Amino acid sequence: MRSKEYCRPAHSSPANFNHLARIYRWAEWFTFGPILSKCRVEFLPAMKSQQSALVIGDGDGRFTARLLQQNSRVVVDALDASEGMLQELKRRAAPNASRIHALNLDAREFIAPSHHYDLIATHFFLDCLTTDEVARLAAGLREGVAEGALWVVSDFAVPNTRYAKLPAQLLITALYKAFGILTGLRIRHLPDHVTALARSGFKLMQRRERLGGLLASELWQAY
Numbered sequence: 001m002r003s004k005e006y007c008r009p010a011h012s013s014p015a016n017f018n019h020l021a022r023i024y025r026w027a028e029w030f031t032f033g034p035i036l037s038k039c040r041v042e043f044l045p046a047m048k049s050q051q052s053a054l055v056i057g058d059g060d061g062r063f064t065a066r067l068l069q070q071n072s073r074v075v076v077d078a079l080d081a082s083e084g085m086l087q088e089l090k091r092r093a094a095p096n097a098s099r100i101h102a103l104n105l106d107a108r109e110f111i112a113p114s115h116h117y118d119l120i121a122t123h124f125f126l127d128c129l130t131t132d133e134v135a136r137l138a139a140g141l142r143e144g145v146a147e148g149a150l151w152v153v154s155d156f157a158v159p160n161t162r163y164a165k166l167p168a169q170l171l172i173t174a175l176y177k178a179f180g181i182l183t184g185l186r187i188r189h190l191p192d193h194v195t196a197l198a199r200s201g202f203k204l205m206q207r208r209e210r211l212g213g214l215l216a217s218e219l220w221q222a223y
Contacts, residue, residue, distance in 0.1 A: 112140060
């Protein structure tokens with residue numbers, strides 16, 4: 001069973017990443033080198049037994065390709081509002097194309113099949129949503145996973161340390177402004193995804209930081 005008709009509050013149009021699809025990897029490398037890619041695969045060893053994954057906003061598909069290479073049984077629903085990014089994802093993961101189902105949808109309008117997934121992945125995606133939108137997404141996705149399912153998250157964060165907090169805030173503000181110009185993204189602040197996931201029935205199992213806490217990789221589990 002896939003998506004179905006339902007009623008949701010009206011949302012603004014999602015940011016348009018189509019024209020960045022082919023240069024996304026190189027733009028990322030120019031700004032952060034390999035660090036964002038390392039964040040995405042931080043907990044990849046924990047995903048060897050998963051069989052049904054929902055990957056949201058994976059950009060050009062580097063995480064999805066690695067997941068499919070490592071796990072020969074997993075089937076992936078790749079969800080993205082950008083058709084251009086989905087095309088890049090399918091191209092990158094082409095050797096395992098038979099195990100990919102591409103969903104060109106706004107994640108805020110997606111209803112997950114009940115108890116269908118045992119893995120969710122959102123790498124550098126939740127920061128494109130407001131806290132309320134993350135909360136609604138997390139509540140909906142909890143209905144789509146069984147107890148014990150994993151959710152891996154990679155994202156930017158503001159460190160609590162005295163000397164790292166201000167530089168991180170300035171950098172994040174600059175990134176939001178840049179993506180606002182390039183894609184029309186209207187969000188300007190990081191959402192509180194930690195509270196949203198915790199309140200929706202997920203428990204934080206592991207968290208690892210990079211660049212002094214500016215980047216965080218998290219492993220959550222449904223309970």
